[in-house]
Amino acid sequence: MTTESAQYVAPDQNDPAVRKGQEDRLREVWKAPTGWFFRWTDVNNNRIGVWYTLTAFGFMLFAGVLALIMRTQLAVPNNDLVTANTFNQLFTLHGSMMMFLFAVPMFEAVSIILLPQLLGARDLPFPRLSGFGYWSFLIGGVFVSGSIFFDAAPDGGWFMYPPLTTRTDLSGLGADIWMLGLSFIEVSSVAAAVELIVGVLKCRPPGMRLNLMPLYAWYILVVAVMILFAFPPLIAGDVLFEMERLLNWPFFNAEKGGDPLLWQHLFWIFGHPEVYIVFLPSIALFAMLIPTFAQRHLLGYPWIVLAAVGTAFLSFGLWVHHMFTTGLPKISLAFFAAASEAVAIPTGVQIFVFIATLWAGNVKKSTPLLYASGSLAVFVIGGLTGVMVAVAPFDWQAHDTYFVVAHLHYVLIGGTLLPLFAGLYYYWPLVTGKKLSDRLGRIAFWIMFVGMNLTFFPMHLSGLLGMPRRVFTYPEELGIGGLNLASTIGSYMFALGVVIVCIDLALSPRRPKAPRNPWNAGTLEWLAHPDDEDWGIRSVPLIESRYPIWDQKNFVQKVDEGRFFLPDAEEMRRESIVTSVLDARPVQVIRLGTPSVKPMMTAVALAGVFILTTYHLYIWSAVSGVATLACVLWWLWTGTAEIPEKPTKHIGHGIEVPLYTSGPSAPGWWAMFITMMADATAFSGLVFGYFFFWTIHNDFPPSGVGLNGPGVFWPMVALALTLAGWAATVGAREVHRRGNVGAGRALLVVGIVATLASLFAGLAGPWSSGLDPELHVYPAIVWTLAIWTAVHAAIGVIMQAYTLARSLAGKMTPVYDADLRNITVYHHFLALTGIVTFCTIGLFPGVA
Amino acid sequence: MVGKVMMRKAIFLSVGACLPLLAACNQHQSTLAPFGEEADKVLSITIVLVIGAIILAGGLALLMRHAMRAPEGRLTHKGGMKLVLWLGGIGPSILLLGLLLYALPAMRPREVANNDLRIGVEGEQFWWRVRYAPPGGSVVETANELRLPVGRTVELLLRSPDVIHSFWVPGLAGKMDMIPGRTNRLVVRATKAGTYRGVCAEFCGLGHALMAFDVIAMEPAAFERWLAEQRKPAIVTASPGARAFASYGCSGCHSVRGVGPVAKIGPDLTHFGSRPTLAAGVLPMTHANIAGFVREPGKTKPGVRMPAFPQMSAAEADQIASYLQGLK
Numbered sequence A: 001m002t003t004e005s006a007q008y009v010a011p012d013q014n015d016p017a018v019r020k021g022q023e024d025r026l027r028e029v030w031k032a033p034t035g036w037f038f039r040w041t042d043v044n045n046n047r048i049g050v051w052y053t054l055t056a057f058g059f060m061l062f063a064g065v066l067a068l069i070m071r072t073q074l075a076v077p078n079n080d081l082v083t084a085n086t087f088n089q090l091f092t093l094h095g096s097m098m099m100f101l102f103a104v105p106m107f108e109a110v111s112i113i114l115l116p117q118l119l120g121a122r123d124l125p126f127p128r129l130s131g132f133g134y135w136s137f138l139i140g141g142v143f144v145s146g147s148i149f150f151d152a153a154p155d156g157g158w159f160m161y162p163p164l165t166t167r168t169d170l171s172g173l174g175a176d177i178w179m180l181g182l183s184f185i186e187v188s189s190v191a192a193a194v195e196l197i198v199g200v201l202k203c204r205p206p207g208m209r210l211n212l213m214p215l216y217a218w219y220i221l222v223v224a225v226m227i228l229f230a231f232p233p234l235i236a237g238d239v240l241f242e243m244e245r246l247l248n249w250p251f252f253n254a255e256k257g258g259d260p261l262l263w264q265h266l267f268w269i270f271g272h273p274e275v276y277i278v279f280l281p282s283i284a285l286f287a288m289l290i291p292t293f294a295q296r297h298l299l300g301y302p303w304i305v306l307a308a309v310g311t312a313f314l315s316f317g318l319w320v321h322h323m324f325t326t327g328l329p330k331i332s333l334a335f336f337a338a339a340s341e342a343v344a345i346p347t348g349v350q351i352f353v354f355i356a357t358l359w360a361g362n363v364k365k366s367t368p369l370l371y372a373s374g375s376l377a378v379f380v381i382g383g384l385t386g387v388m389v390a391v392a393p394f395d396w397q398a399h400d401t402y403f404v405v406a407h408l409h410y411v412l413i414g415g416t417l418l419p420l421f422a423g424l425y426y427y428w429p430l431v432t433g434k435k436l437s438d439r440l441g442r443i444a445f446w447i448m449f450v451g452m453n454l455t456f457f458p459m460h461l462s463g464l465l466g467m468p469r470r471v472f473t474y475p476e477e478l479g480i481g482g483l484n485l486a487s488t489i490g491s492y493m494f495a496l497g498v499v500i501v502c503i504d505l506a507l508s509p510r511r512p513k514a515p516r517n518p519w520n521a522g523t524l525e526w527l528a529h530p531d532d533e534d535w536g537i538r539s540v541p542l543i544e545s546r547y548p549i550w551d552q553k554n555f556v557q558k559v560d561e562g563r564f565f566l567p568d569a570e571e572m573r574r575e576s577i578v579t580s581v582l583d584a585r586p587v588q589v590i591r592l593g594t595p596s597v598k599p600m601m602t603a604v605a606l607a608g609v610f611i612l613t614t615y616h617l618y619i620w621s622a623v624s625g626v627a628t629l630a631c632v633l634w635w636l637w638t639g640t641a642e643i644p645e646k647p648t649k650h651i652g653h654g655i656e657v658p659l660y661t662s663g664p665s666a667p668g669w670w671a672m673f674i675t676m677m678a679d680a681t682a683f684s685g686l687v688f689g690y691f692f693f694w695t696i697h698n699d700f701p702p703s704g705v706g707l708n709g710p711g712v713f714w715p716m717v718a719l720a721l722t723l724a725g726w727a728a729t730v731g732a733r734e735v736h737r738r739g740n741v742g743a744g745r746a747l748l749v750v751g752i753v754a755t756l757a758s759l760f761a762g763l764a765g766p767w768s769s770g771l772d773p774e775l776h777v778y779p780a781i782v783w784t785l786a787i788w789t790a791v792h793a794a795i796g797v798i799m800q801a802y803t804l805a806r807s808l809a810g811k812m813t814p815v816y817d818a819d820l821r822n823i824t825v826y827h828h829f830l831a832l833t834g835i836v837t838f839c840t841i842g843l844f845p846g847v848a
Numbered sequence B: 001m002v003g004k005v006m007m008r009k010a011i012f013l014s015v016g017a018c019l020p021l022l023a024a025c026n027q028h029q030s031t032l033a034p035f036g037e038e039a040d041k042v043l044s045i046t047i048v049l050v051i052g053a054i055i056l057a058g059g060l061a062l063l064m065r066h067a068m069r070a071p072e073g074r075l076t077h078k079g080g081m082k083l084v085l086w087l088g089g090i091g092p093s094i095l096l097l098g099l100l101l102y103a104l105p106a107m108r109p110r111e112v113a114n115n116d117l118r119i120g121v122e123g124e125q126f127w128w129r130v131r132y133a134p135p136g137g138s139v140v141e142t143a144n145e146l147r148l149p150v151g152r153t154v155e156l157l158l159r160s161p162d163v164i165h166s167f168w169v170p171g172l173a174g175k176m177d178m179i180p181g182r183t184n185r186l187v188v189r190a191t192k193a194g195t196y197r198g199v200c201a202e203f204c205g206l207g208h209a210l211m212a213f214d215v216i217a218m219e220p221a222a223f224e225r226w227l228a229e230q231r232k233p234a235i236v237t238a239s240p241g242a243r244a245f246a247s248y249g250c251s252g253c254h255s256v257r258g259v260g261p262v263a264k265i266g267p268d269l270t271h272f273g274s275r276p277t278l279a280a281g282v283l284p285m286t287h288a289n290i291a292g293f294v295r296e297p298g299k300t301k302p303g304v305r306m307p308a309f310p311q312m313s314a315a316e317a318d319q320i321a322s323y324l325q326g327l328k
Helices: A016-029 A045-073 A084-118 A127-150 A173-202 A215-247 A260-294 A301-315 A330-342 A344-360 A367-390 A392-398 A402-432 A438-464 A481-510 A555-560 A598-614 A618-639 A667-696 A713-737 A741-768 A777-808 A818-847 B002-025 B037-069 B077-107 B220-231 B240-247 B287-295 B314-325
Strands: A575-579 A586-591 A648-652 A655-658 B117-124 B127-133 B140-143 B145-149 B153-159 B165-168 B176-178 B184-189 B194-200 B212-218
Touching (some): A127 A173, A173 A215, A260 A667, A301 A344, A330 A344, A330 A367, A402 A438, A618 A777, B127 B145, B240 B314, B287 B314
Antiparallel strands (some): A575 A586, B117 B127
16 A cells, blocks of 8 residues: 555545536446447446347247247147258257357346446446457357258257267258357356356455355356356367367267267256256345345345355256166166255255245235246246156156156246246336336236146146157157147247237336335345446445345435445546455455457457358368457457556545455456366366276277377476476566566566477377377377367467567566466466376376 | 135146046057056156155145235244255255155166077167067067067167167156167066057157157067067068069168068068058058158158159059068
């Protein structure tokens, strides 16, 4: 801290003129860009969140229409409304879109809107990253869903089991569109998860210790962490999958030593947590609105937090229950059946927390509460059938039948869609300042509720009566025509309910303004200003309670009069407070990104890489890759780790905090760390692949021409060079921090040379021994590990060179060294990747 | 809230009443009408699970209704925590543990002896290759039809040469996947003679919905007689149908043992006429159906590997149909 504070005079918040001046400055700073194009360069969470939500909602409606076409086809036996080919595209796209383009992005979209408000922050820590995520999502989503208009949609089911989908003679472009289009979206989902985690951990208001956080923030943290660990195994699977499709590397081809089951493992290690990823946010919404309508604190806050964390843990241990019929050893079935049943326990705890809260409180009937209790009822039925299918012998019958279709729709409609409508009716006044119609809402609810049950309840029976999933037709003799007709009628009813909700939304702009905080809620987000200001919150409050609006005296007034922290934008910069992870002490004022075309351009360039690869336009795809890199560097160079004009800033109440931090107290460091956790998880998916193949083969590595391993020499050279590059980077950080800029630069140069050399040495192993990846799965997986590590080394070199350039350009000094600190985190993970890769491919064959 | 509870009750009551009726309307491809010991065991588990689920759902709905109506403060904080602990935590744990122990024995596969009948079944896009390997006898290959001796333990060896399929005879046992590169085992014992149906349960491509097969459970003596018949080569006399069959190159893919060369690509047709259905359980075995199918198989089965023969005249198709129907 400097001694500037001696001369500092705090503004007089009692003076209306002072407040007016502050408000004018805040308004000017947070003004949205205008113009037919530039309005889309906005990065403010209010706008990005709304675009994101509307886009995900649109994809949901589109996928719903696909389902209606399917139900129409299945209304009567032997129907020929659509062909088998179209039907396969319909169900594949319906499932894929609902999961990847609706359920997960919707959670992220809603969280982007709500999180800053829940935390009394002005925006998320990386607004431009939100913008990038949104544009990636939009482009990728349109690419994937639009494919059905060209009869080119993926048609292998949302689970895309190889070899049906990897054999290019059995599946066309659709499989590539699924893999590459959705991988692109997965990347943006992970980006959003990183931002949300950092937001929850670092951007809370002063005083909001972890145990005072609103429950929605807890769930965001839990779910985002789950995304971080669940999506990367799928991304690893996608990598192997596309290598097989495009390059003929036989990961899933049994004739060449591959195994289709590896994909199933990787897919369901993602796929099962995915169910909880889309369900927990709904519990989070309930945890916000149930206290409001019970008009009391939620009963059992620690219970529900522990239950959420427990669900998250357990959900990673159940994936095999999707594979009960693959012929796995019976003992593992028993284990996974037990784990699958166990996950019902934390879910039960969460549901009973709500029941107890309603019981203890004074329940105010309302439309959001109607949706919430209705969805709980639907979800409970889905949960109970879930316990049924967790019992392995029952699953052997129910698996891949309409029973499971019924089960999963009860879970997802009760656990995602209806809660979303509950949230819509609850939070609409927060976002738009208007209430939705209680009457239309109730009518829509009952139509949807009845329609939903009429659609899906009979499916339990059609399944038990022998109707398998993913059939475009069924014979009359099966005697399930009546049940299917009922399902079809129900689906149209459900659609009618959704249409009524849409009409209600469309009528909203004509309705009068609602009062502020119309439900009399107690949590921070309801501070939202009635006049819809973009600055988020007038002043950042000091939090002493879980329900500050209820419990803290004159809370709203004090916030509005700027009597808390950071009531001004003196330097005309977008700012928010960064606090410490556990106890929320203010540690920094962060300068946030402003509207910019860079995130959008980066998204377009990256989309080019994925989309052009789909069409095998490799050269253009490489050009796009270079463009992406250029955009990212431009974005980082001009917009991050900016050296502030003064070291510290007063935020009020005599507290003065730095404008720049580096290392573990800075959001950027956390973002790098968290991103690398996801990256390491994807890498461990590939390593899992290596050892998976080892366990299924007696001779691994096999012997023969083109199959001889990379030997020990080159991998060990590569390992030594990787470690040298790492040591040089860490050394550079240390000497640089102590003020020796010259030595720091010199060590960075050493690091660049060593890391670059490790890249070539790593590839030299498999290259020199002539490993042919098309021959057998062993060379293919060795090459994959080597290439993965080489690509990471290349990125490491770019980072070192970037940091060196920043230093030479005067944008990095021993005090302001965030760039160097952050790339060191990357190099820790690179060293770890190198150690695992080179020991696995170089040493493991010798000891195995 | 009342409406919801009432409605849910109504649904459950009507379902309870309907179950036996539904079971009655489809006896040949239903988990509710078992003809094998494995399926029977699962059905008793199913009944227990369904009753348990109905009780729990109903109880929870009543509790929820009560909670919404209770005046403020009726439940104290301490009482609420007890509720969460006992009903949310401990209660479900005990129930689930009991459920696990109850279902565990059913996870254990039946023992197989060396002299039990083994049948290899291969799922292929979009039909079934069936190989009987009786103890001490030679292998007999047929297609799209599985015959089982009642009361005998049979081990099914499930494989696939192309993509993942899943072998599912709802009345016999739970399903088991057929995965390229692996051999999965399913041990079954049929208990009731009759004609049933099995289907592919894992999505396997365009013709997935039309990949079924007949399952015929027979008394052991009848089964032995049938197997002996199947072992014999086809009895064929020269006919225009046989000539057309050869000239259109059908024998390049289909074996008719004793007549043409051994071909392994498509289904074995040696005793084709003795099977109850055509095109993998899709069409009844009639003359007209066979004649239509040999000319334009894709019309019945999208994605079928067999090529169409648009140049084949209706008369030739008729002759081939007669020939094939004669292969008893």
